Amino acid sequence: MSDAFVRQGELTDIQSYPAWAQDMVESCTEVRTRVAAHPLFHKMRDGELDASQLSTFLVGVWPVIEQFPQYMAQSLLKVQYGRSRGHDEARRYLIRNIRVEQNHADHWLQWALASGVSRDDLLHGEVPPETHALSHWCWHTCERDSLAAGMAATNYAIEGVTGDWSALVCASDVYENGFATDVRAKAMKWLKLHAKYDDTHPWEALEIICAVLGSNPTQRGVALIRSRVVTSYEYMRLTLDHCLEAEQVVSRPMPLVELVYEERKRA
Structure with a gap:
């Protein structure tokens, strides 16, 4: 009996995937939720982030946004055409979506x-x-892990939970209405794309991962995939914690020594 995986059910139904993948996804639910429902995104949805928190988030996460096509290019280097159905699907997926990610930047x-x-x-x-x-x-x-592990960490984990938190922010129009009408559409495009139209990408990545590993991979192989998924979630959570703790910059009284210096310059 072949261990090759060929999905039979709906793409977005976890029951369509091997038992090991179902168990892996279930075991990561708690840590994924800590990212998807992070207080920063609740404050963003409600228009309560201050300028320092928002700018820290936008600047701090930018390297991941800008480099995401490059992560996918690193994975593409590992693909061997004709090696397996999983590799052939990964090749098509990665080539197609590299340009999409550039637009997202x-x-x-x-x-x-x-x-x-x-x-x-x-x-x-x-x-x-x-x-x-x-x-x-x-x-x-x-760069260093297997094709399946790298895609699990990025295309499945990061893209998947990003769809979750983007949908949370877009669940209310409060944040959107905080932008001036002339820039509102451009300001919200990234969020709305990830909240509505990009939701199949992580599922496609999961299908490819299962096709590469098969229906009955080794325990070590499954543990590696789970480790990479959880690590991505944890790094995302650490990033969000730091952004939420960013303090609003406030004006401070000029120290006495600076006041004296300024007075002497004017005199």
């Missing part, structure tokens, strides 16, 4: 500009180490 830039973050700050600003760790992790796993 353009949409993120528009979101940042509408939020008061300059292009220069987004592209060249200092990224906190606490948020930069996520992009380093994504690069590492896509």
Whole structure:
């Protein structure tokens, strides 16, 4: 009997996948929920993030947005045409979606500009180490791990939970209505794409992962996939925790020594 996996049911029905994949997804539910329902996204939905928290989020997550096509390119390097159905599907998926992810970077830039973050700050600003760790992790796993593991960490885990939290933010029109009408559509495009139209991408990635590993992979193989999924969620949570803790910059009284210096310059 062949261990090859061929999906029979609906793409977005977890029951269509092998038992090991169902168990893996179930075991990751709690940590995924900590990201999808993070307090930062509740505050964003309700229009309660201050400028420092929002800018830290937009600048801090930008490296992942900008580099996502490159993560996929690293995975593409591992594909061997004709090796298996899983590899052939991965080749088509990755090539097709690399351009899509590039467009998403353009949409993120528009979101940042509408939020008061300059292009220069987004592209060249200092990224906190606490948020930069996520992009380093994504690069590492896509470069060093197996094809299935790298795709599990990025195309399944990160894209999947991003769809969850984007839908949460878009569940109310409060955040959207906070933008001026002339920039509102561009500002919300990234969020709305991920909340509504991108929801099949993670499922397609899961199908490819199952096709590569088969219906009865080794325990070590399954453990590797689960580890990469959970690690991505945890790095995302650490990023969000840091962004939520960012303090609003407030004006402070000028120290006495500076006041004296200013008075002497005017005298």
